[in-house]
Amino acid sequence: xxxxxGDCRIELCQGDITEQEVDAIANAANDLLAGGGGVDxxxxxxxxxxxxxxxxxxYPDGCPTGSAVATTGGRLKAKYVFHAVGxxxxxxxxxxAKLLESAYRTCLELCREHNCDSVAFPAISTGVYGYPMxxxxxxxLNVARxxxxxxxxxxxxxxxxxxxxxxGAFARVLESMTE
Ligand code: ADP
Numbered sequence: 001x002x003x004x005x006g007d008c009r010i011e012l013c014q015g016d017i018t019e020q021e022v023d024a025i026a027n028a029a030n031d032l033l034a035g036g037g038g039v040d041x042x043x044x045x046x047x048x049x050x051x052x053x054x055x056x057x058x059y060p061d062g063c064p065t066g067s068a069v070a071t072t073g074g075r076l077k078a079k080y081v082f083h084a085v086g087x088x089x090x091x092x093x094x095x096x097a098k099l100l101e102s103a104y105r106t107c108l109e110l111c112r113e114h115n116c117d118s119v120a121f122p123a124i125s126t127g128v129y130g131y132p133m134x135x136x137x138x139x140x141l142n143v144a145r146x147x148x149x150x151x152x153x154x155x156x157x158x159x160x161x162x163x164x165x166x167x168g169a170f171a172r173v174l175e176s177m178t179e
Contacts (some may be wrong), residue, residue, distance in 0.1 A: 001171055003178055008148035010141065010157045012174060014167045017160040018046040021077045023116035024070075026107045028124045029083040032062040033069070035061060038127045039162075041143075043081060049072030051081060066099035068106040070114060080114055082107040086125030091134065097139055100125055104143040111154045118156035123166050137169040 002011035017025050017039060027043045030036055033055040035044055044051055054071040060100050061070045068084035084107050087099035103124055121140065125131035144157045161167045 001174060003174055005145060005148045006152050007159055008152060008155055008157070009160055010144050010148070010159075010174065012159050012161060012167065012170050014164075016042070016162075017120055017122050018042050018076060020120040020158065020160060022120045022156065022158060023076045023078060023119040023154075024080040024082055024107075024111060024114065024119045025073070026068070026082045026084050026104075026119065026121045026124065028122055028127065028129075029063065029085050030161050031065055031085050033059055034062075036128075039122045043076070047076045047081065050074035055083065066106075068101040068110060070110050071105065078120070080116060081109075082110045082119075084124055085130055086131065089125065089130035092135070096125075096131065097135070100126050100131065100136060100139045101143050104140055105147065108143070108147045108151075108154070108157075112151065117154050118158070120158040120160050122160055122162070123170070126166065133166055133169040134172070135174045137166075141170065141173045141177065 028039050059069050065085045068082045084103040086103045087096040125161045
């Protein structure tokens, strides 16, 4: 599914983010940038040791929740990885929505800084961090739409969803944006 906003496209696909041929992919990292399971583990495995070497050297203090930092893509097809730190879900009253929104938004700002026309995102915080998928989809797609409407870039934002549940939740929200 895809929706065009001005010159920009927001699209959904089901698959593996490590295989995406885009300028940058976002990672769902933790605040220590310490590596982990899930999508983070998959990205580091495919990209190789360059990523961890870069995060250790460039960001020894990690990255605060709600923000993101850039490294190169190592052996990935993507030139950059934006390591975004989403919030851990704690019932929804602890500022989780704002933090998730700013994690996505920082990645989109990094696209502009690094001249990336295309970026792929996983559903940040919806795995081990427990963010409810439908609420996360709403935030992710709203940030993406608002950003492209404001800046007319990046030209492509792709959400790469790993499960039928994630695909369904994102599709429902994106569809509602076209009504
Ligand atoms: P978090 O700690 O932010 O919750 P996870 O890695 O546990 O991060 O999960 C984030 C989302 O990424 C989940 O919806 C999970 O199903 C999905 N995911 C896991 N592996 C991949 C992958 N290779 N490509 C895309 N999405 C993935």
